[in-house]
Amino acid sequence: MASSDYSISWNASSVDEEEGHTLTWYIIVGIIYGSIILVTIVGNLLVILxxxxxxxxxxxxxxxxxxNLSVADLTVGLISLTINLIWLFDPEGWPFGEIPCKIYLFIDYVVTNVPVVTIxxxxxxxxxxxxxxxEYPKYATKTKATVFIIFMWTFCITFFGVLTFAWIPITGFQEEIEYxxxxxxxxxxxxxCQLFMxxxxxxxxxxxxxxxxxxxYRNIRERSKGFVQSKPVALATKKPAASTSNANAKPNDTDGSNTGLGKGTSDISLISLSVQNNIAKGTAVKTAKPADNKQKEFNRHRKAAITLAVLVGVFVxxxxxxxxxxxxxxxxxxxVGDLAWEITSNLFWCNSTINPFLYAxxxxxxxxxxxxFLGLDKCIFKKRTEPVTSFTDG
Structure with a gap:
């Protein structure tokens, strides 16, 4: 919705100001704005690829x-930002006339509001x-996702199509605009209408x-309560003192109760202890593994919530x-002056520039x-194999 209808409110004085811009101004603005456009296009193309x-x-x-968010953001870079740069550089204002203006505004409003619904x-x-x-797989299916995505685009296209091309015939409200x-x-x-939008x-x-x-957040907080990292059972790592003394006892050693079966008893004790240790270790592993999985699941959900919070924060x-x-x-x-319109409109559009960096x-x-894709895997970064822990995991 960050359309150019408010990005520059041209009048005679603003035209004079534009005519006063120096070559240096055009070069600096062109480089900065061109870089934003390039990053927006390339970043969202990388997401799609x-x-x-x-x-x-x-x-x-x-x-x-x-x-779906990236397709809309890519269109912002290709159309919204690019055409606004042309408009910004033209000292006489909008150079294309009424029909291209309405088509441009229609596209711009659609592609800047589809991401809002997508979030x-x-x-x-x-x-x-x-x-x-x-039961999550029953709710998150490709069919449902496709239906939801089609709904987003259909809703935005219909709504802004009516506002752009049928507003005057339907409402009779007309504002003189010099296209x-x-x-x-x-x-x-x-x-x-503005308030409703x-x-x-x-x-x-x-x-x-x-x-x-x-x-x-509440779900994750409840999961964090009482969560204790499991530890191996002591029996798995320690032998009883009595058993140790029996293991080290000689056949002729007596404690007043030796019946001549000392060696046999010692061997049996060792075998029994070994079996107990193996069982205990197995139990400890089996006990620790589900806890480890819960820890990983909790960490994944927590990081996912942080990611989503950042995405929404940038959106706001x-x-x-x-x-x-x-x-x-x-x-x-x-x-609201021309500069304020330009800053707020471009800040709106730059949400499409930032999103790919959030995913990365x-x-x-x-x-x-x-x-x-950027050819940096061999010269800068080392490959990592740890599992993903972002909100896109599901």
Whole structure:
């Protein structure tokens, strides 16, 4: 939703300011903005390629939502950021006219809001994994994931298609927009519509995600209570003192109760002790193994919750300023300046730049594929074989 309708509110004074930009300004802005675009495109392409090539990734249902997120983020880099850079460099404002403007806004609104809905389903998947346990495979299936993904795109395409192309015929509300130099969405001039959009695509998703994550956090906290790392049984590592003395006793040694069967008794004791030790060791191993598995499972879920919390935290930091500016801009056109629009819009878009780095930081399999695709596996990083512990495990 970080569309360019608010990224630059062009007027006569802003045109004059743009004409005053120096060559140095264009070079610096071009390098910085171009780098952001390149990183966004390459980062999300790596996510998609890793999903396509690595069965360890594409067999996890949660990763289907991740790749869906990356498809939308990739489109942000290819279209939203790229066209905004062209617009930013044109001193006369929007250079393409009305129809390209509406198509651009439609695409931009769709691809920036599909990730919002996707994060809801990522949180739902994590919620199912922790609460359904053995029944989780019944809930997390490829068929359901496909249906959910189709629903996301269909819902966003329908909603923003109506707002972009049918707003005036349906509502009769019309705002004069000079498409020769400006590109904005008529619906955003309506306060009620703007408020509804912010509630639907920010506050409702945020509340839903918070509820899911609260349940996940509470579940993990309950699992952590009373969890004690199991230790081997003492019998497995220590021999009884009496048995040791018997083992070291000579055949002729007597304690007043020797009946001449000392050696035989000693041998039998050794054999019996050996059997007991083996049984005890086996019991200790069997006792420790489930505990180790529980420890690993707990660590995996805990790290998954942290990862999801980081993803949601970045989502809030990147999106909230834009929505606040959008609401203020509807109430008071002069309250939000051109620079504020540009900063908040690009911060919104940069969420698509950051997401691939979150996957690489938190998921070993994604990280291994990124390193391999970039040709860094032999010169910088050493391959690791420990199991994945990210929220994409399922």
């Amino acid at each position: 890793a999903f396509k090539r690595d069965r360890r990734i594409n067999t996890k249902i949660a990763n289907w939502y991740i790749v 809801i389903f990522i949180s739902l998947d994590r919620y199912w994994l922790l609460t359904k346990k053995l 020769d130099w400006n590109c904005e969405l008529e619906a955003t001039y309506n306060f009620e 912010i509630a639907l695509f920010f506050f409702v998703p945020l509340l839903t995600i918070a509820c899911f994550n609260f349940v996940v 930091v990147c999106l909230l300023p834009f929505y606040i500016a959008s609401l203020l801009g509807t109430l008071c056109e002069e309250c 930081a938190m998921n070993l399999y994604f990280r291994q594929n990124f390193v391999k």
